[in-house]
Amino acid sequence: MPITLTINGQPRVIDADPDMPLLWALRDELDLTGTKFGCGQALCGACTVHMDGAAIRSCQTTIGDVGTAKITTIEGVTGKTAEAVQAAWRALDVVQCGYCQSGQIMSAVALLSDNKKPSDSDIDAAMDGNVCRCATYQRVRAAIHDAARRLEA
Incomplete structure (x- = not known):
């Protein structure tokens, strides 16, 4: 069909x-x-x-x-928020194996589209359920904060 x-x-x-x-x-x-x-x-x-x-x-x-x-999808995500997230991911060297990263980035972009200044608990709630086998969670959180600062500038 x-x-x-x-x-x-x-x-x-x-x-x-x-x-x-x-x-x-x-x-x-x-x-x-x-x-x-x-x-x-x-x-x-x-x-x-x-x-x-x-x-x-x-x-x-x-x-x-x-x-x-x-x-x-990750191939089509664009705009200021997506650019800030991707730049922060690169600047803070978030990725290790990379397998989970498209999902992590998509969740981060959705969060920052709704909440321009998320707290740690906001980030943890929005990213809950995004599993990273390499355990880059601290770098993910730091990158989201960095992306939020980039969006303020």
């Missing part, structure tokens, strides 16, 4: 079952492999994308549930 999704600002038609997880549509049908498979149960955050600006887990969101919402 053809389903039209708006992905990174572009209409994309996928001929798939509406119960297909969005993650598989992104990776297997649209070749957008920046969004990662981690656990398949919405517990690790590796598959985080934005749906109408909100961070969601694409492994547990079906393409039939997306409807007319706009999906943004």
Whole structure:
């Protein structure tokens, strides 16, 4: 069944079952492999994308549930907030293995889009469920604070 999704600002038609997880549509049908498979149960955050600006887990969101919402992946995240987050990630050398980082960045961008000056507890709450096997959590928090300062400048 053809389903039209708006992905990174572009209409994309996928001929798939509406119960297909969005993650598989992104990776297997649209070749957008920046969004990662981690656990398949919405517990690790590796598959985080934005749906109408909100961070969601694409492994547990079906393409039939997306409807007319706009999906943004790591490949399509743009704007001042995304640039500040990416610059902070580089400046503070957040990434180790990198597997979780697209999900971490997508969650951080969603947080800073809603809260320009998050506290440590705001960051911890927003990033809860983004698992990093390399345990770069302190650098993630520091980078989010750095990105917030960049957005103030």
